Amino acid sequence: MSIDLSQFHNVFFEESFENVDVLEQGLLELDVDNPDAEAINTIFRAAHSIKGGSGTFGFSDVADFTHIMENLLDDIRGGKRGLDQDVVDVLLGSVDCLRMLLSAAREGTEPDTAVRDAQLERLKAALEGQTQGGGLSEGAKLDVQAPEAPQGEPVQTGWRVVFRPLPELAQRGNDPLRLIRELKEIAPVQVSCDSSLIPDWERYDPTRLEMSWTVVLEENVPRSAIEDVFSWVEDECDLAIVPVVGHAPAGGDTSAANESKQAVGEVEPKGHPPETSAEDVQKSSAEASGSPDPRPSDPVGGARPAAPKKVPSPTTTASQSIRVDLPKVDALINMVGELVITQSMLNMLRDEPALQGYDRLHEGLAQLQRQTRALQEGVMQIRMLPISFCFSRFPRMVRDLSRQLDKDIELVMSGENTEVDKTVIEKITDPLVHLVRNSIDHGIEQPDVREAAGKPRTGHVWLKAYHQVGNIVIEVADDGGGLNRDRIRQKAVEKGLIAADARLTDQQIYELIFQPGFSTQEAVSDLSGRGVGMDVVRKNVQALGGSINVESESGKGSTFTIRLPLTLAIMDGQLVQVGEETYIIPLVSIIESLQPSADMIHYVGGESETIKLRGEYLPVVRLADVLEVSQLRRPKLHEGIVVIVETDRRRYGLFVDDLLNQQQIVIKSLEDNYHRVEGVSGATILGDGRVALILDVDALHGMMAREVMHA
Amino acid sequence: MAKILAVDDSASMRQMVVFTLRAAGHDVEEAENGVQALEKARASTFDLVISDVNMPEMNGIELIRLLRQESAYQFTPLLMLTTESAPEKKAEGKAAGATGWIVKPFNPDQLLSIVKKVLG
Numbered sequence: 001m002s003i004d005l006s007q008f009h010n011v012f013f014e015e016s017f018e019n020v021d022v023l024e025q026g027l028l029e030l031d032v033d034n035p036d037a038e039a040i041n042t043i044f045r046a047a048h049s050i051k052g053g054s055g056t057f058g059f060s061d062v063a064d065f066t067h068i069m070e071n072l073l074d075d076i077r078g079g080k081r082g083l084d085q086d087v088v089d090v091l092l093g094s095v096d097c098l099r100m101l102l103s104a105a106r107e108g109t110e111p112d113t114a115v116r117d118a119q120l121e122r123l124k125a126a127l128e129g130q131t132q133g134g135g136l137s138e139g140a141k142l143d144v145q146a147p148e149a150p151q152g153e154p155v156q157t158g159w160r161v162v163f164r165p166l167p168e169l170a171q172r173g174n175d176p177l178r179l180i181r182e183l184k185e186i187a188p189v190q191v192s193c194d195s196s197l198i199p200d201w202e203r204y205d206p207t208r209l210e211m212s213w214t215v216v217l218e219e220n221v222p223r224s225a226i227e228d229v230f231s232w233v234e235d236e237c238d239l240a241i242v243p244v245v246g247h248a249p250a251g252g253d254t255s256a257a258n259e260s261k262q263a264v265g266e267v268e269p270k271g272h273p274p275e276t277s278a279e280d281v282q283k284s285s286a287e288a289s290g291s292p293d294p295r296p297s298d299p300v301g302g303a304r305p306a307a308p309k310k311v312p313s314p315t316t317t318a319s320q321s322i323r324v325d326l327p328k329v330d331a332l333i334n335m336v337g338e339l340v341i342t343q344s345m346l347n348m349l350r351d352e353p354a355l356q357g358y359d360r361l362h363e364g365l366a367q368l369q370r371q372t373r374a375l376q377e378g379v380m381q382i383r384m385l386p387i388s389f390c391f392s393r394f395p396r397m398v399r400d401l402s403r404q405l406d407k408d409i410e411l412v413m414s415g416e417n418t419e420v421d422k423t424v425i426e427k428i429t430d431p432l433v434h435l436v437r438n439s440i441d442h443g444i445e446q447p448d449v450r451e452a453a454g455k456p457r458t459g460h461v462w463l464k465a466y467h468q469v470g471n472i473v474i475e476v477a478d479d480g481g482g483l484n485r486d487r488i489r490q491k492a493v494e495k496g497l498i499a500a501d502a503r504l505t506d507q508q509i510y511e512l513i514f515q516p517g518f519s520t521q522e523a524v525s526d527l528s529g530r531g532v533g534m535d536v537v538r539k540n541v542q543a544l545g546g547s548i549n550v551e552s553e554s555g556k557g558s559t560f561t562i563r564l565p566l567t568l569a570i571m572d573g574q575l576v577q578v579g580e581e582t583y584i585i586p587l588v589s590i591i592e593s594l595q596p597s598a599d600m601i602h603y604v605g606g607e608s609e610t611i612k613l614r615g616e617y618l619p620v621v622r623l624a625d626v627l628e629v630s631q632l633r634r635p636k637l638h639e640g641i642v643v644i645v646e647t648d649r650r651r652y653g654l655f656v657d658d659l660l661n662q663q664q665i666v667i668k669s670l671e672d673n674y675h676r677v678e679g680v681s682g683a684t685i686l687g688d689g690r691v692a693l694i695l696d697v698d699a700l701h702g703m704m705a706r707e708v709m710h711a
Numbered sequence: 712m713a714k715i716l717a718v719d720d721s722a723s724m725r726q727m728v729v730f731t732l733r734a735a736g737h738d739v740e741e742a743e744n745g746v747q748a749l750e751k752a753r754a755s756t757f758d759l760v761i762s763d764v765n766m767p768e769m770n771g772i773e774l775i776r777l778l779r780q781e782s783a784y785q786f787t788p789l790l791m792l793t794t795e796s797a798p799e800k801k802a803e804g805k806a807a808g809a810t811g812w813i814v815k816p817f818n819p820d821q822l823l824s825i826v827k828k829v830l831g
Contacts, residue, residue, distance in 0.1 A: 002819075002820075003727075003730065003731055003734060003819040005727065005818070005819070007730075008723045008726050008727050008730075009723075011722050011723040011726060012723035015721060015722055015723055042767075044765075045765050045766075045767065048765050048794070049720070049721050049765065051794065051815075052721065052724060052763075052792075052794055052815040052816070053721055053723050053724055055794075055815055055816030056724065056727065056815055056816040056817060056818070057723070057727075057816075058816075063816065170786055171779070171785060171786065171808070172779070172789075172805070172808050172809065172810050173786055173787050173788035173789050173808075173809075173810035173829070174788070174810050174811070175831065177831070178828060178829065178831055181831070182828060207785070207786075231811070232805075232810060232811030232812065233811075235802075235805065236805070323722075
């Protein structure tokens with residue numbers, strides 16, 4: 001039967017990458033001075049599982065590499081080798097290499113053999129560093145079968161196998177008949193059974209095998225083929241395999257004697273010299289029963305494998321799951337998206353005069369709306385993953401970087417179980433890596449500097465994720481030196497980002513680091529300054545429909561806060577009208593909407609319009625102006641509606657002609673279908689089939705601010 | 712055909728074993744670890760149990776040891792899936808009552824030929 005193994009590859013890779021994560025996680029959490037046996041076991045099992053799978057599915061590169069890793073882990077597990085930071089480093093390096101090999105295998109590309117070989121060297125060095133005392137199962141590997149030189153005149157014509165099972169053999173599920181049948185498959189046989197040992201009826205126990213067999217194979221097959229048959233029971237029987245010598249036609253080609261062992265057989269080589277006398281069965285039988293230790297690999301020096309302890313394992317809440325290809329999920333989400341559009345189209349019919357009075361229709365439509373929403377939320381949930389998928393890399397990164405920089409840093413993570421869209425995980429990882437690197441590289445000071453400043457030598461980096469009204473918030477904070485306001489300002493002036501005499505608040509100065517091309521670090525360090533600046537971080541966050549801002553206090557540290565929409569595909573929107581156009585403002589950004597009375601309106605510097613709302617002056621952005629919508633005439637503020645929106649703790653008013661209805665909208669990417677437009681985060685299809693643009697309230701404020709600056 | 716219980720914590724290996732055995736016409740049930748396997752084995756009777764060795768919760772050797780103590784499995788073939796690098800595991804498995812082993816890596820044909828052999 002031929003079974004296509006490639007159908008299991010997807011699962012294999014998913015599972016192997018998970019196992020690599022388990023390996024890495026386990027190694028990072030390992031207490032080198034006082035390792036926990038179960039922790040080491042878990043690590044070992046992860047490597048073992050990768051090895052088993054990769055071998056079976058034909059990824060020998062991965063299998064070979066993991067094999068060496070596993071050996072090292074096995075030595076650690078068996079106590080043959082101590083544990084120190086260096087070994088952990090080598091193993092962590094191997095984890096990276098393993099990841100690379102797995103990726104290459106999955107992509108079907110050539111792995112970087114230089115990297116692999118170098119890592120293999122390190123592993124082997126680590127392995128050899130210890131074995132002097134241990135001496136793996138050296139003594140166990142007895143001499144492999146001696147070559148069977150065909151002996152001139154008398155020709156070997158076959159084998160005589162004398163097989164006397166221990167009475168308990170059947171109690172391990174082995175059946176002597178099976179063994180004899182197997183011999184029969186190898187060569188024509190003559191079988192005789194000695195039943196003289198069967199006790200009297202009174203003492204007869206049918207579960208005990210008290211018989212022996214003699215099987216003569218009439219063909220000179222390789223000895224290993226016979227040993228293979230008995231490999232499972234070699235220590236449960238007296239077995240003699242002796243050549244039968246005769247003068248039969250010169251057959252018995254012994255060249256096949258060394259044929260590779262089958263997966264079935266895996267015979268532990270024994271030290272039986274080939275017998276040449278066909279007669280002396282008695283003697284060889286005796287020899288066989290007194291044969292070397294039946295468990296050849298039992299190592300000499302008490303290094304017995306620890307008996308499997310019954311670990312009172314904490315009842316793990318094993319969640320049931322199935323793996324589904326992402327395109328299938330996305331297709332489903334898309335279909336639901338279309339359904340939402342259809343639903344909102346039907347919803348518009350509710351206002352149709354001709355349909356008034358049909359109560360059941362209206363009830364049905366209302367129900368459809370609720371159910372569509374529930375379906376949509378359910379479907380979106382499928383794409384959600386805990387953010388730990390992204391956070392999990394940071395312990396390693398922080399560890400490596402702080403070692404590299406001789407800094408003492410503790411990473412504190414919280415909210416790892418916060419669920420976010422899979423796309424968010426993929427796209428937010430790079431920005432977060434950059435922020436965490438920055439915190440370690442620029443934020444946290446050297447231990448001595450910290451001590452001199454009266455701070456604990458150990459610096460902290462916090463990585464938090466949590467939900468906040470319709471948003472996911474991710475914070476990267478540190479208790480380092482904080483942003484250097486003067487240096488940022490000076491740099492911004494040098495780069496021509498601001499005028500030398502510009503009057504800026506601290507917050508405005510901090511915001512400058514998000515400007516393209518801004519970098520204050522004089523010497524480009526190994527860590528940061530890889531061409532990725534904070535402007536790229538902000539762009540990536542914005543591409544996800546989110547925003548980022550920074551707070552900093554000199555000497556106390558900085559906090560970067562990223563806000564992301566809960567889902568990327570749907571949101572509640574407020575439709576607004578400007579001139580002939582309809583736009584959508586995300587409902588989460590809206591604080592309130594009002595028609596200002598004339599006395600609320602103020603002018604700053606005679607130009608900029610503001611409204612005074614409950615004692616607070618809020619700038620007003622005319623949507624028609626920033627988006628260059630043509631209007632017959634410019635309405636006065638009190639003639640239209642001001643929508644108060646909030647972004648990153650900034651509030652301002654968006655001036656529109658009118659408010660239309662609110663509805664759930666399916667976000668379509670403008671970038672995918674057109675190109676990025678400033679001030680617009682996406683588009684959607686309305687119930688009547690028209691396309692409406694979704695406003696990016698954060699960017700709109702920036703656009704206005706620039707207009708003001710340039711004015 | 713025969714009723715077989717396949718035990719492995721690795722989903723890919725388990726799928727492969729299950730798929731192969733089902734394709735050969737066997738009635739196969741699966742379990743992810745020894746604890747699950749033991750439950751299933753007690754709930755019905757299998758003609759053959761194939762178990763991975765290294766598993767969380769309860770490993771394959773412990774599973775075999777416990778199964779052997781069950782009267783229904785006193786003579787049932789119990790095979791372990793193991794790797795060539797673990798000869799001591801085989802000895803340990805035999806001591807626990809394993810009938811034999813299937814060495815990883817293996818391909819579907821090898822698996823089937825072994826199964827055919829033990830089932831007679």
